[in-house]
Amino acid sequence: MIQIKKILSSKYMVTLVWVLGLILIWELGATVIEGTKRSPENVLPHLHQILASVFTTNKVNGTQTAFQIVLSNGGITLLRAGIGFVIGAGLGFLLALIMNLFLPIEKILFPYLMMIQMIPILGMAPIVLAITKDINKSRIIIAAILTFYPVATNTLAGFKSVEKEKHELMYSLAASKFEIYRKLLIPSSLPYFFTGLKISAPMAITAAILVDTLQGGAGLGTVLSQSLKHATTIYIFWQIVFLSAIIGILSFYLMVLLEQAISPYKRKKKK
């Protein structure tokens, strides 16, 4: 009995129940739609149909299967999102540092940062495209812009959350400003920095896919819109839905792993 209780209360159990619940609802929906719609795969296909489309060897465009198309375009999108994410994270951290060093800069810049954040991506994308005149660059820049804000604000909050006593300890040891940043502020803001990264990693990927849809070329979003316009099989769309969800979740956990690798005390805290 106790054993069963233990299993039921473990966090894997919660995940399992969630996944099973989702599958159940999905399949129920698919069954209903199968009986009522003329082309149910456009609305909600069965999961096994999607799975079958992943493993099928039928070529969709003469050379590639649906899954091969999704994977190759997924790689391209992921690369763009990744480059944008790294640039955005780097700039976000740097800006937080500058804002913390110079209060006037924080006062001047912060409202603009918030404004940039409030413009919808789909509104911002054409502007960026008009400026850069290159869709691939724009895709990277948009991913960077989206990453930038959560990282900058969280890191800045991290700098500001350092307790007074820790500052006083450094002061009493006559530490230089550089030493204070290197030994106190930067290490203690890292958890905040990673919070920013965890928020923005899935966002960067979503943004990259969204911006893909604006123009042709390669990328998940491009094939996604082709699929929706029935230029290719609709199952490409469904595969992308699942793949992007999986990538989004994985990108979050990648940040968790990265944080644990950089801050060993976090790893121990978990236990």
Place this chain on the structure above:
Amino acid sequence: MVNVVNFEEEFKERDASLPRETEIIIENLSVNFPDKDGGEPIVALSNVNLEIKQGEFISLLGPSGCGKTTLLRTIADLQEKSSGTISVRGLSPREIRLQKKYGIVFQSPVLYEWRSVRRNVCMPMELLGMPKKDRTKRVTKMLELVGLMEFGEKYPHELSGGMQQRVNIARALAIRPEILLMDEPFSALDEFTKEKLHEDLLRIWQRTNKTILFVTHNIQEAVFLSDRVVVLSPHPGRVSAIVDIDLPRPRPIQMKETQEFNALVSKVRNSFEGV
């Protein structure tokens, strides 16, 4: 700048027969805090005079609002004085701070949670620019001193409150400060841990021959630990008495049950004014 690590010299037993030099001289010290609403400034300390000898264990004792912490912070150069003079070894508190001659122990351990115990103790030595080899040796020595040899690789959150405070003390002592400033270091600990740390602190003090300024609101604690107890009274913060504690050393915990001890506790208690 780099301190030469010489444990033998540092840890020589206290020789009571040696004459002690005056280390800290405080004359007519006043500290005012400006009133937020622009009214009369609040007098935190008024006209404090105090001389402290090298190697003395001094307690600053009083209720909250008596300025004991303010006095410590002013000596530490964490607080500006309003008038009067403080001279530490002939220099100003700021000069002593810039020479990294103060070891400070706050009430909360203020450990860096991302650093292991060893690296926490190591931190001030990094600021001092000590070579790595010396740092490693010294960290080991410090951990031995506070009895945390097996806990070097642990992180602060894995330690009890008492152990964290030991790390705090080890870190403060790591750079061989001339003066150890302790601001209610044990007031958040339970009674048993506190007694153990009292014994340990006295042992460490005996071995290292540091001047210790110890802020507390606990009369028994002040009497048990100190050579002299500086009694501060509030409104305005001022020194109302300085009581010599002539109990013999070393002081075992049982001393707290003796008549002499209790007589001194009463004497200290009776020297408060306006509480």
